[in-house]
Amino acid sequence: MTTLTHRLRPTIRVRLTLIYGLLFLAGGIVMLVLTYVLLKNNLRSSVSVATRHMDPATIPGGPEAPPKEMIFGSSPDRLITAGEASGVLVQSQVSFQRETLNSLLTLGSVALAVVTAAALGLGWLFADRALRPLHRITETARRVARSHDLTERIAYAGPRDDVKELADTLDTMLERLARAFDGQRRFVANASHELRTPLAINRTLVDVALRRPDPSEDVKRLGEALLVVNGRHERLIDGLLTLAGSENTVVDTSPLDLADVAGHVLGQAAAEAAARGITARRDLGHAPTSGDPVLIERLVQNLVENAIRHNHQGGELSVTTRGDGGQAELIVTNTGPVVPPYEIETIFEPFRRLGTDRVHSDRGSGLGLSIVRATATAHGGIVTAHPRPGGGLTVIVRLPAANRHSHPADGHRGRTPG
DSSP states (O other), X not given: XXXXXXXXXXXXXXXXXXXXXXXXXXXXXXXXXXXHHHHHHHHHHHHHHHHHHTOGGGSTTOTTXXXXXXXXXSSTTOEEOHHHHHHHHHHHHHHHHHHHHXXXXXXXXXXXXXXXXXXXXXXXXXHHHHHHHHHHHHHHHHHHHHHOOTTOOOOOOSOSSHHHHHHHHHHHHHHHHHHHHHHHHHHHHHHHHHHHHHXXXXXXXXXXXXXXXXXXXXXXXXXXXXXXXXXXXXXXXXXXXXXXXXXXXXXXXXXXXXXXXXXXXXXXXXXXXXXXTOEEEEEEOOOEEEEOHHXXXXXXXXHHHHHHHTSOTTOXXXXXXXXXXXXXXXXXXXXXXXXXXXXXXXXXSTTOOSXXXXXXXXXXXXXXXXXXXXXXXXXXXXXXXXXXXXXXXXXXXXXXXXXXXXXXXXXXXXXXXX
C-alpha cells in the first residue's frame, strides 16, 4: 500500500500546475460573484427608478385621471390605465433582470472553464520552465552517480536564488567527496605497502628459521604457530584493503560472464572441497554482466570459500549462474550449521560470524561476505541470503546484465558433480 501511494503521488510539476489552475479558478469565481452582485444591484436600481417614474401618483391627474389618459393595451379594442402600464413595465424589468443574471452566470461559467483549462496548460509549461534548473541539477547528480566522476560540477550560473544556493551546496559537497575519496585511495595504496611488507618479511624470517637443519621441536611448533598467525594477518589485511577498494568507485569495467568466473573459481577450490569430502555441483548458465574482473572474481571466490569453510564433512555445495530479467544471477548454496533468520543481516557486517566461529583463527577474517556485498553494491547489484532448510545458507547475487551477445553453446555447462 505504501509503494502504491508513493507511485500515485503527483510530481512537483503536476502539483504546481494544479496550484496555478486552482488559484486562477478561485480568482475567476470571486470575479464572477462580484460581477453578479454588482450587476444585480445595478439592475435593481434601474427597476426602482423606472417604477418610480411610472407611479400613477406621479402622473398628471392622479390615479383617477380622465379617460384621455387611457392608453391602448395589447389590442386596439382594450385600453389600460397608466397604473396597469406601470405594472407591466415592472414585470418586464424583473424578467429582463433575471434573464441577464442567468446569462451572466451561464456564459461566465463557460468562459471561466475555458480560461481555467488554458491556465492549466500554461501552468504546465511555466512549471516546466521554473523546474528546468532543478532538472539540470538532477541530471548532473545522476551522471556523477553513474560515472563515478566526482570532478564534474553543476556550475549553475543563474540568479542568486534558492536554486543557485542548492546548486552551490551540491558543488561544495561533490568537492568534499572528491577530496575524501582521493584521500581514501591514497590511504589504501600506502597501507597496502606499509602493512604487507612487514608481514612478508616476518613470514620469510620464520620460514628461514624453520628450514634450518637442526631446529628443536619447540622452535618448529612456535614457527608453525607464527606462520598461521602471520597468514591470518595477511588475509585480514588483504580483506580490509579489498573491502576499502570495493567500496570505492569501480573505474575499470569490462564485459564478462559469471559462468566463466564461477567455473574458474570452482576449479581452484576443487582440491579443498575434495579434501573435506564436499560434493560440488554446478549449473552454470549464460549470465553476462560487466564490471571489474578482479573484484568479481574475488566476490565469487569469497562465496565459494565461505560455502566450503562453513560446511560439514561430506556436505554439498551448489553454484548456479543464470541471466534472469535483465539481471545476471549467481546463487551459492551449501549445507552446514543451521543459520537463524535473525542472523542473516549480521553475517554481512565486517568481523561478524555465527556462534563461536569468531574464536577460530582458521575460519577466515570475518570479511568475506562484507566484501561480497560491498563489491556487488559498487557494481550496482544487490546481495540477499536466506537459510537453507535443514542447515546451511543460500546466497543470491544479482548484478545488472550486459547486452546479450552471441555466446558458445552452453551444453557443456550442465549440472555435474565438481
